Amino acid sequence: MSAPLKVAVAGLGVVGAETVRLIAEQGEILTRRCGRPVIVTAVSARERGRDRGISLDGIEWFDDSATMARDADADVICELIGGSDGIARDVCDAAMAAGRHVVTANKALIAMHGAGLGNTADAAGLTLAYEAAVAGGIPIIKALREGLAANRVTHLQGILNGTCNYILTVMRETGRDFSEILAEAQAHGYAEADPTFDVDGIDAAHKLAILTSVAFGCVIDFDAVHIEGIRHIDAIDIRFATELGYRIKLLGIAEMTDGGIQQRVHPAMVPIEAPIASVEGVFNGVVTEGDFVGTTMFEGRGAGAGPTASAVVADIVDIARGRGTPTFGVPTEELQTLRVAPMDERIGLYYVRVMVHDKPGIFADIAGALRDSQISIESAIQRGRAEGGIVPVVLTTHETKEAAMQHALGLIGALDSVAETPRMIRIETL
Amino acid sequence: MSAPLKVAVAGLGVVGAETVRLIAEQGEILTRRCGRPVIVTAVSARERGRDRGISLDGIEWFDDSATMARDADADVICELIGGSDGIARDVCDAAMAAGRHVVTANKALIAMHGAGLGNTADAAGLTLAYEAAVAGGIPIIKALREGLAANRVTHLQGILNGTCNYILTVMRETGRDFSEILAEAQAHGYAEADPTFDVDGIDAAHKLAILTSVAFGCVIDFDAVHIEGIRHIDAIDIRFATELGYRIKLLGIAEMTDGGIQQRVHPAMVPIEAPIASVEGVFNGVVTEGDFVGTTMFEGRGAGAGPTASAVVADIVDIARGRGTPTFGVPTEELQTLRVAPMDERIGLYYVRVMVHDKPGIFADIAGALRDSQISIESAIQRGRAEGGIVPVVLTTHETKEAAMQHALGLIGALDSVAETPRMIRIETL
Numbered sequence: 001m002s003a004p005l006k007v008a009v010a011g012l013g014v015v016g017a018e019t020v021r022l023i024a025e026q027g028e029i030l031t032r033r034c035g036r037p038v039i040v041t042a043v044s045a046r047e048r049g050r051d052r053g054i055s056l057d058g059i060e061w062f063d064d065s066a067t068m069a070r071d072a073d074a075d076v077i078c079e080l081i082g083g084s085d086g087i088a089r090d091v092c093d094a095a096m097a098a099g100r101h102v103v104t105a106n107k108a109l110i111a112m113h114g115a116g117l118g119n120t121a122d123a124a125g126l127t128l129a130y131e132a133a134v135a136g137g138i139p140i141i142k143a144l145r146e147g148l149a150a151n152r153v154t155h156l157q158g159i160l161n162g163t164c165n166y167i168l169t170v171m172r173e174t175g176r177d178f179s180e181i182l183a184e185a186q187a188h189g190y191a192e193a194d195p196t197f198d199v200d201g202i203d204a205a206h207k208l209a210i211l212t213s214v215a216f217g218c219v220i221d222f223d224a225v226h227i228e229g230i231r232h233i234d235a236i237d238i239r240f241a242t243e244l245g246y247r248i249k250l251l252g253i254a255e256m257t258d259g260g261i262q263q264r265v266h267p268a269m270v271p272i273e274a275p276i277a278s279v280e281g282v283f284n285g286v287v288t289e290g291d292f293v294g295t296t297m298f299e300g301r302g303a304g305a306g307p308t309a310s311a312v313v314a315d316i317v318d319i320a321r322g323r324g325t326p327t328f329g330v331p332t333e334e335l336q337t338l339r340v341a342p343m344d345e346r347i348g349l350y351y352v353r354v355m356v357h358d359k360p361g362i363f364a365d366i367a368g369a370l371r372d373s374q375i376s377i378e379s380a381i382q383r384g385r386a387e388g389g390i391v392p393v394v395l396t397t398h399e400t401k402e403a404a405m406q407h408a409l410g411l412i413g414a415l416d417s418v419a420e421t422p423r424m425i426r427i428e429t430l
Numbered sequence: 431m432s433a434p435l436k437v438a439v440a441g442l443g444v445v446g447a448e449t450v451r452l453i454a455e456q457g458e459i460l461t462r463r464c465g466r467p468v469i470v471t472a473v474s475a476r477e478r479g480r481d482r483g484i485s486l487d488g489i490e491w492f493d494d495s496a497t498m499a500r501d502a503d504a505d506v507i508c509e510l511i512g513g514s515d516g517i518a519r520d521v522c523d524a525a526m527a528a529g530r531h532v533v534t535a536n537k538a539l540i541a542m543h544g545a546g547l548g549n550t551a552d553a554a555g556l557t558l559a560y561e562a563a564v565a566g567g568i569p570i571i572k573a574l575r576e577g578l579a580a581n582r583v584t585h586l587q588g589i590l591n592g593t594c595n596y597i598l599t600v601m602r603e604t605g606r607d608f609s610e611i612l613a614e615a616q617a618h619g620y621a622e623a624d625p626t627f628d629v630d631g632i633d634a635a636h637k638l639a640i641l642t643s644v645a646f647g648c649v650i651d652f653d654a655v656h657i658e659g660i661r662h663i664d665a666i667d668i669r670f671a672t673e674l675g676y677r678i679k680l681l682g683i684a685e686m687t688d689g690g691i692q693q694r695v696h697p698a699m700v701p702i703e704a705p706i707a708s709v710e711g712v713f714n715g716v717v718t719e720g721d722f723v724g725t726t727m728f729e730g731r732g733a734g735a736g737p738t739a740s741a742v743v744a745d746i747v748d749i750a751r752g753r754g755t756p757t758f759g760v761p762t763e764e765l766q767t768l769r770v771a772p773m774d775e776r777i778g779l780y781y782v783r784v785m786v787h788d789k790p791g792i793f794a795d796i797a798g799a800l801r802d803s804q805i806s807i808e809s810a811i812q813r814g815r816a817e818g819g820i821v822p823v824v825l826t827t828h829e830t831k832e833a834a835m836q837h838a839l840g841l842i843g844a845l846d847s848v849a850e851t852p853r854m855i856r857i858e859t860l
Contacts, residue, residue: 018722022580022722026580026581026582026722029582029647030579030580032647032760032761032764033575033579033759033760035756035761131577137578137720137722137723137724137726138726139572139573139576139577139578142569142572142573142576142577143569143572143573143577145463146569146572146744146747146748146753147561147569147572147573147744148567148569148740148744149460149463149743149744149747150452150456150460150739150740150741150742150743150744150746150747151456151740152456152459217459217462273708275708275729278703278705278708290567290740291736292448292452292456292567292736292737292739292740292743293567293730293731293736293737293740293741294567294730294731294734294736294737295730295731296567296568296728296729296730296731297727297728297729297730298726298727298728298729299705299726299727299728299729300723300724300725300726300727301723301724301725301726304724306721306722306723306724307722307723307724309580309722310578310580310581310720310722310723311580311723312580313579313580313722314576314577314578314579314580316580317576317579317580318576321754321755322752322754323576323751323753323754323755324751324752324753325751325753326465329463330462330463331462331465334462
């Protein structure tokens with residue numbers, strides 16, 4: 001039996017506490033899978049007294065996480081504090097400076113500073129692992145870096161934020177509005193008090209930036225992600241989506257185009273029969289296209305203490321077994337800087353909803369605006385009459401460029417009979 | 431740059447040739463992901479002259495695969511011949527005796543001889559890798575051995591045979607019979623001339639036995655798998671399944687029960703909304719339940735040259751990077767021998783179809799047989815009248831034991847008015 005692998009856990013929130021609990025409860029299984037025991041030797045958190053439902057007997061306590069990262073008797077530091085800067089960053093820097101491996105669940109940190117941290121880790125021959133940062137319990141980083149390593153990935157799309165997927169699922173099931181469901185989700189603890197990171201797509205964008213780097217072998221580039229959230233999705237759009245054979249999902253998409261790599265997070269309509277359409281509620285899902293393997297899909301719980309701790313400990317098992325991999329699958333200094341294909345160059349189908357004053361000729365005006373933007377209409381629904389009132393006109397288009405669609409939306413929005421800013425949702429078929 | 435990893439490929443059928451092609455075409459990407467070049471140094475096959483659409487320039491040719499495994503200038507031997515014994519076995523034995531790692535796509539070999547081969551590999555510190563043996567391009571072995579290593583798996587179910595799934599999918603889509611679709615699949619090359627291994631469930635059982643060992647940390651035990659194929663699935667059962675809200679799939683199931691580990695391959699009805707129900711055509715899918723991660727699902731192409739070569743080369747990348755793992759996730763000698771829960775102890779729901787002579791009282795007789803077997807009826811459909819003719823009676827049950835169901839089927843089959851052996855399909859809800 002080899003010497004135990006010693007782990008220090010920085011941050012004892014729900015994930016940190018669950019990680020300590022998992023390592024204690026699965027001791028026998030982990031020893032066999034690691035070829036050596038895994039033990040928690042140190043923890044750090046702000047409040048020492050709080051009851052976290054776990055035993056900390058025999059575990060050294062540190063009030064300061066960065067001090068622990070440097071001084072604890074540990075081979076691996078788990079950074080489970082969160083945030084792209086501040087203490088979390090200090091912990092990772094201190095740990096690697098002291099020659100310790102780092103395991104983190106921190107997507108913001110990796111998305112913003114992954115390149116620098118990866119260089120440090122690779123140069124020192126240390127592991128910087130972050131399976132728990134993306135899609136919770138789904139081993140998607142391992143799948144992309146190792147399981148699909150023989151492939152050139154051409155396309156990747158994912159449901160990466162469970163809060164948004166939960167809200168969109170309940171909106172569809174109940175027919176109710178975004179703001180109501182969000183308020184309920186907050187009351188139940190499924191959504192944060194400040195929901196901005198989730199519902200405005202930033203959390204999904206962090207995760208997408210990480211996946212893109214691993215899948216395409218390019219330098220992580222969070223600033224290149226086009227980001228739209230789900231606040232503007234109305235109940236009426238969900239109904240029309242169902243009628244047209246689609247589900248609305250907040251997708252993170254990365255694809256290699258003729259013009260370079262494109263990364264975008266936005267609500268999208270996906271065909272009901274597409275595998276990703278069946279990823280509902282708090283679940284996450286990732287679909288990849290590889291040149292040899294074809295389409296592969298991974299689905300599981302995207303958040304929560306258990307799934308996140310499962311991913312954290314999987315990274316620890318890799319370290320215990322000596323299974324090393326460069327941070328982003330290839331040495332960080334060999335990551336490529338790819339041309340960024342701007343959002344204007346997105347090519348695809350579109351759904352457009354226009355609320356109009358119900359007068360003769362309005363449909364011709366909208367169709368004219370699309371024609372003048374070189375866009376051809378695939379289907380149109382003009383339902384419900386309300387003489388003098390406001391009614392929806394819904395259109396789907398054939399394949400067109402984003403720039404043309406934005407041009408058309410400008411023309412349509414300026415029409416006299418149009419009552420509100422037109423709503424557009426991209427249709428994604430894989 | 432480290433020295434190249436030298437690979438010898440035994441068997442140049444579609445998978446072997448595709449593996450050689452992949453390694454040549456993805457040279458740049460593999461070098462970065464492996465930290466060293468991967469080169470094919472030797473190949474072996476029976477017919478030297480055949481055009482396989484690949485260049486073998488500079489690659490040493492062997493007529494005898496076992497000789498190549500022993501003598502070739504190679505670090506890794508890929509066994510892509512197939513078959514549980516004979517040459518395939520000789521190649522693996524010869525390779526490991528000569529200190530070479532082995533990568534194989536051979537499910538029969540691993541299912542039948544995995545324990546012995548695993549002991550040899552573990553004792554010699556060699557890798558015996560077989561990602562390609564199960565579920566084609568899906569990195570499910572890696573997911574179970576590494577990605578979900580922090581979990582105690584409690585339940586696993588998979589669609590593990592693409593031929594059966596294709597036949598069942600087309601039967602549902604067209605309403606046509608098994609034998610017709612099988613004949614077409616054979617004509618198109620989707621099914622073998624001798625379809626026994628596929629349609630009788632043996633291929634799925636090989637794969638299930640492997641998954642079970644990896645997921646539950648137990649000694650591989652192919653003989654413990656209860657096996658039924660899909661030959662007795664009729665078009666009428668597919669129609670009733672749809673009406674009842676189910677899809678019929680050939681499932682491989684492994685679960686830990688109070689009575690031990692249960693492994694079984696048989697047709698099953700799964701709820702239409704279950705993620706595995708949407709795995710259609712030639713795709714494979716595996717759903718696992720882990721105690722911390724919850725439900726995780728993996729889906730992708732289960733066969734074909736590209737997906738299989740993708741999995742073979744993923745194993746090669748692991749070897750090139752020095753990422754070693756015991757054959758079944760834990761040292762083979764530490765695998766547990768678990769009590770086998772016999773099929774009689776399966777507890778669950780059942781679908782039963784009885785073809786009866788349409789006379790008064792027959793329904794009461796069938797209901798009586800179920801009552802006498804302590805089984806309660808959940809729903810019943812008696813549709814279509816044909817005075818004096820034969821009509822179906824369809825029942826679904828509440829939870830009951832397999833032994834009780836077999837008892838009831840005996841009683842029902844012996845009833846005077848019953849025209850054919852009753853058909854039973856297990857309902858699986860996860």
